[in-house]
Amino acid sequence: MKIETIREAAGRLAGHARRTPLLSSPFLDEIAGRRVLVKPECLQHTGSFKYRGARNTLAAMAPERRARGVIAFSSGNHAQGVALSAREFGVPAVIIMPSDAPALKIANTRALGAEVVLYDRASEDRDEIGARLAGARGLTLVRPFDEPLVIAGQGTVGLEIAEDAAALGLDAAAVLVPCGGGGLTSGIATALAAEAPGLRVHPVEPEGFDDVKRSLIAGEIQRNTRLSGSICDAIITPAPGDLTWPIIRRLCGAGIAVSEDEALMAMAAAFTRLKIVIEPGGAVALAAALYHGSEIEGEAVIAVASGGNVDAALFRMALERFG
Amino acid sequence: MKIETIREAAGRLAGHARRTPLLSSPFLDEIAGRRVLVKPECLQHTGSFKYRGARNTLAAMAPERRARGVIAFSSGNHAQGVALSAREFGVPAVIIMPSDAPALKIANTRALGAEVVLYDRASEDRDEIGARLAGARGLTLVRPFDEPLVIAGQGTVGLEIAEDAAALGLDAAAVLVPCGGGGLTSGIATALAAEAPGLRVHPVEPEGFDDVKRSLIAGEIQRNTRLSGSICDAIITPAPGDLTWPIIRRLCGAGIAVSEDEALMAMAAAFTRLKIVIEPGGAVALAAALYHGSEIEGEAVIAVASGGNVDAALFRMALERFG
Secondary structure: OOHHHHHHHHHHHOOOOOOOOOEOOHHHHHHHOOEEEEEEHHHOHHHEOHHHHHHHHHHHOOHHHHHHOEEEEOOOHHHHHHHHHHHHHOOOEEEEEEOOOOHHHHHHHHHOOOEEEEEOOOOOOHHHHHHHHHHHHOOEEOOOOOOHHHHHHHHHHHHHHHHHHHHOOOOOEEEEEEOOOOHHHHHHHHHHHHHOOOEEEEEEEEOOOOHHHHHHHHOOOOOOOOOOOOOOHHHOOOOOOOOHHHHHHHHOOOOEEEOHHHHHHHHHHHHHHHOEOOOHHHHHHHHHHHHOHHHOOOOEEEEEEOEOOOOHHHHHHHHHHHO | OOHHHHHHHHHHHOOOOOOOOOEOOHHHHHHHOOEEEEEEHHHOHHHEOHHHHHHHHHHHOOHHHHHHOEEEEOOOHHHHHHHHHHHHHOOOEEEEEEOOOOHHHHHHHHHOOOEEEEEOOOOOOHHHHHHHHHHHHOOEEOOOOOOHHHHHHHHHHHHHHHHHHHHOOOOOEEEEEEOOOOHHHHHHHHHHHHHOOOEEEEEEEEOOOOHHHHHHHHOOOOOOOOOOOOOOHHHOOOOOOOOHHHHHHHHOOOOEEEOHHHHHHHHHHHHHHHOEOOOHHHHHHHHHHHHOHHHOOOOEEEEEEOEOOOOHHHHHHHHHHHO
């Protein structure tokens, strides 16, 4: 990934993706024992950074190919990013979702104009359904992370962090990024290596799903043994991607794994101190900043809050336990 | 109030107050039946717009006078705005709060470095305590709304709205503003009259506390009969101010009154669709945009979400009932 590819993405996203700020609170600084800055991508269109990569991918497609439509597999944030981007270009989007996906996410994806195709996880083959539909209709697959245009789109988060950190006079900081397949992490790491080399990315994952942390220790790709059973569903993937892993290995510092309770505590802290709504998977970086200080070096930390698509019942539970 | 006074405030606040964006969601547009843009001042430092007026007032004071310190009466958002501003200038702040104010707000105000003086609402005279302390220590009173520098600071919200609306190509819209004493409303109205005359401000209040709406109908100041018993505590005041009322009468369109349930519904909608946390008093303008469309003209509405300092228990209740 070249920095120029991310700069091109920024050009395509200008006037479309929301330019998110860096938020802060003296109360968070006190908990962390250092300066804490939060990049609230929960405020991005569709409630997560995923819109950036999806919109960049569609914007870069040849118009004739794009006009035939796009297809994606997702039960969550990527689905909504692709659906909104397709609607903005006036082209069809087919999203293949498991039939047991949350009803609200299915409804939202449909409301954004996408055709939702449900499949049964136990008896049907998602990839076969996708390949058949794509072939029959000439749809282009938009991958969730292992795709250069997607990584470049997510990397624009890093360009904004570099710009805002410079304006604050910050030339050294740990940058904590919630990490699933690694699209956001590798994109930000590439942007910062070029624009703000004193800002070092650390991937953050939930305990029990820390494939990237273990891969960094082992020096080669490690896989998760489980793929469900976490409230941090937005960032649960089998392993880092073929494109994202070499970037992460080359540019990132050590990974950090946080507990589910720490993610819920970070959600409550963001509610009280920043007035933003974060989902569990989007809260792991802030959780690491607040509760894993001994694994971080330096006087400042920037935590990406990658998404806010959380059900009201789960959010209420976080506030009840930790608010 | 001259527009130059607000521009001077913007100069003093540059690099200190957070520049908040305009947020939107196609789902909110659908509820309202028109385009909805939200100005999230809940993301401002201390969780409300009050920081702008307080910081501007302290920044404009003569340094020798400021060094003796400031004093304010407040049980909520103004207290935190004054406390943080005073801490930034390294000067003392005394905040006089009722002893039955929420423990969290007292704790936050103290944590921001202010000296909190509690008084008993039933048996003690707040003004007498304030006058005595101010006289003995040479403290300067920072009024919550009826003060030109405070109005000018809040008016910078209007400058930002004008700038962002122009960038979106919006030259006509209703601008709905939560209204207590009228500092924010009159400041924004002054800024927009000069910078974006097609954007017309409408004050929004809770039912039963709609002194400004009734004042606009009567053409002279009307008072509230009650001063407590609303969850919208942040915007409950006896009547519009001597300075704010003439501005509101001259520049604002009709007032709108919303129910407490509508405010709670707007809080839940902002949680689900915008990923921001709003307090009931800060949600009344969004409530008017979503549920009082027949009282608004035009194809676009801009709602100011003025603050987010809400207790977790009340927020959970809003989500439980309407999330």
